[in-house]
Each structure stands twice: as structure tokens, then as C-alpha cells.
Amino acid sequence: MRVILQRSGKASVTVEGEVTGSIEKGYVLLVGITHDDTEQDADYIAKKVSGLRLWEDEEGKMNHSIEEVDGAILSVSQFTLYGDVKKGRRPSFIEAARPDKAEPIWNYFNNALRSQGLVVETGIFGAMMEVDLMNDGPVTIIIESK
Template identity: 85%
Template sequence: MRVILQRSGYASVKVDGETTGSIDKGYVLLVGVTHDDTEKDADYIAKKVSGLRLWEDDDGKMNKAIDEVGGTILSVSQFTLYGDVKKGRRPSFIEAARPEQAEPLWNYFNEALRSQGLHVETGIFGAMMDVQLTNDGPVTIIVESK
């Protein structure tokens, strides 16, 4: 499992012009699932994300976790995180899990985040989405379970 985490001051996702999720201060998570990912991978990343200290303390050092600053999560499924561009000009997505495997694992991952006490908003799996965000910092971190 691969997650691109962006610290955000505001973010939203729309499908067909309708907002399906929005957050103020928090993390936007672009979530990719590959063939051999399991619930163990999702649990690992959920725990890692909830514990990361990416918010400033009173001394201006990244020393606070998301729950300490009242942050929330916007989770967006994104199979293109497993796009391979080594050959040719068109990406291959063969490493991305098929939707029947990826969607339940993405849903499980979102529930694992909620079980860490986090509020989670989402996009819609498999939909064409418009994602807007203000990257705070900017802070962008790649989190992988392998």
C-alpha cells in the first residue's frame, strides 16, 4: 500500500459537481493499493499516519500529531500511484490492484483511521474526482507498507 500524505489547510473532493468530502486543517491522503496488500498493510499505514508528528509545536518544530491539533483526514483512492512509466510514454497500471480487491481494502483503511480516533472524509472509489487542496508548508510525505 502506498499513500501520499499532504498536510493541508483546506481540501475538498467533488464528484459530478457535488462535494463528497471536505476538511479544514488535516491530511489529504492519496491511497494506492497493489496486489499483495492486506488488512495488515492498511493497519500499519493507519497507525503510522495517525502517529506522525508533522505539526508545529510552540517552538516551531514538527512535534505534534494530527489529533493534537484537531486535524481531520480526506482519503482519496488513487490507483495511479502504482503507474509504471519505465517503458514507452503511456503508464502501465499492472501493479495496481483490481477494483474488487482495492475498494474493500481502501474502505478498511478508512475504518482503521477512524478506529485511531480520526475523523475521515472520502472521495468515491473509482469515480472521476476533482480534488482541491491547499498544501500547508508544503509538507508532503510518502508512506509505504512494504
Template identity: 75%
Template sequence: MRVVLQRSKSASVTVDGEVTGSIDKGYVLLVGVTHSDTEKDAAYIAKKIAGLRLWKDEDGKMNRSIIEAGGAILSVSQFTLYGDTKKGRRPSFIEAARPEQAEPLWEQFNDLLEQEGLTVATGIFGAMMDVSLVNDGPVTITIDSK
């Protein structure tokens, strides 16, 4: 499982002109699933995200977790994180899991984040989405369960 995490001041996802999820401060997560991913991968990343210290403390140092900072999650499925651009000019997405595997694992990942004590808003799996965010910092981290 691969996640691109962006710390944001606000974010939303829109599908067909309707907002399907929005947060104030928190993390926007672009989440990709590959064939070999399991619940163990999802649990590892959910726990890692909940504990990462990417929020400023009273001394201005990144020393607080998202839970301590009172942030929320906007989770967006993103199969293109497994795009391979080594050959040619058109990416291959052969490493991305098929929707019937990826969607339940993405949903389980979101549930695991909630079990960590986080509020989770989402996009819609497989939809064409417009994701809007005000990047904070900017702080962008990639996390890979492998």
C-alpha cells in the same frame, strides 16, 4: 499499500459537481493499493499516519500528531500511484489492485483511521474526482507499507 500524504489547511473532493468530502486542516491522503496488500498493510499505514509528528508545537517545531493538532483526513483512492513508466510513454497500471480487491481494502483503511481517533472524509472509489487543497508548508510525505 502506498500513500501520498499532504498536510493541508483545507481540502475537498468533488464528483459530478457535488462535494463528497471536505476537511479543514488535516491530511489529504492519496491511497493506492497493490495485489499483495492486506489488512496488515492498511493497519500499519493507518497507525503510522495517526502518529506522525508533522504539526508545529508551541516552539514552531514539527512535534505534534494530527490528533494533537485537531486535524482530519480526506482519503482519496488513487490507483495511479502504482503506475509504471519504465517502458514507453503510456504508464502501465498492472501493479494496481483490481477494484474488487482495492475498494474493500481502501474502505477498511479508512475505518482503521477512524479507530485511531481521526475524522475521515472521502472521495468516491473509482470516480473521476476533482481534488482541491490548500497545501500547508508544503509538507508532502510518501508512505509505503512494503
């Protein structure tokens, strides 16, 4: 499982002109799932996300977690995180899990974040989405379960 975490001042996702999820302050998570990912991978990343200290304290050090700053999560499924561009000019997505495998794990992941006490908004799995975010910092972290 691969997640791109972007610390955000505000963010939203729109599908067919309708906002499906939005947050004011928190993390935008772009979530990629591969063939051998399991609920254990989702649990690992959910715990990592909830515990990361990526928000500044009074001294300007990254010392506060998302929960400590009352932040929220905007989770967006993104199979293109497993795109391979080593050969040719068109990416190969054979490492991305098929939707029937990926969607249940993505849903499980979002619920695992919620069980950590976080507010989680989402896009729509498999939909063409427009993600609008204000990257704060900028802070961008790559988290992998393997």
C-alpha cells in the same frame, strides 16, 4: 500499499459537481493499493498516519500529531500511484490492484483511521474526482507498507 500524505489547511473532493468530502485542517491521503496488500498493510499505515508528528509546536518544530491539532483526514483512492512509466510514454497500471480487491482494503483503511479516533472524509472509489487542496508547508510524505 502506498500513500501520499499532504498536510493541508483545507481540502475537498468533488464528484460530478457534488462535494463528497471536505476538511478544514489535516491530511489529504492519496491511497494506492497493489495486488498483495492486506488489512495488515492498511493497519500499519493507519497507525503511522495517526502517530506522525507533522504539525509545529510553539518552537516551530514538527512535534504535534494530527489528533493534537484537531485535524481530519481526506482519503482519496488513487490507483495511478502504482503507474509504471519505465517503458514507452503511456503508464502501465498492472501493479495496481483490481477494484474488487482494492476497494475493500481502502474502506478497511478508512475505518482503521476512524478507529484511531480520526475524522475521515472520502472521495468515491473509482470515480473521476476533482481534488482541491491547500498544501500547508508544503509538507508531503510518502508512506509505503512494504
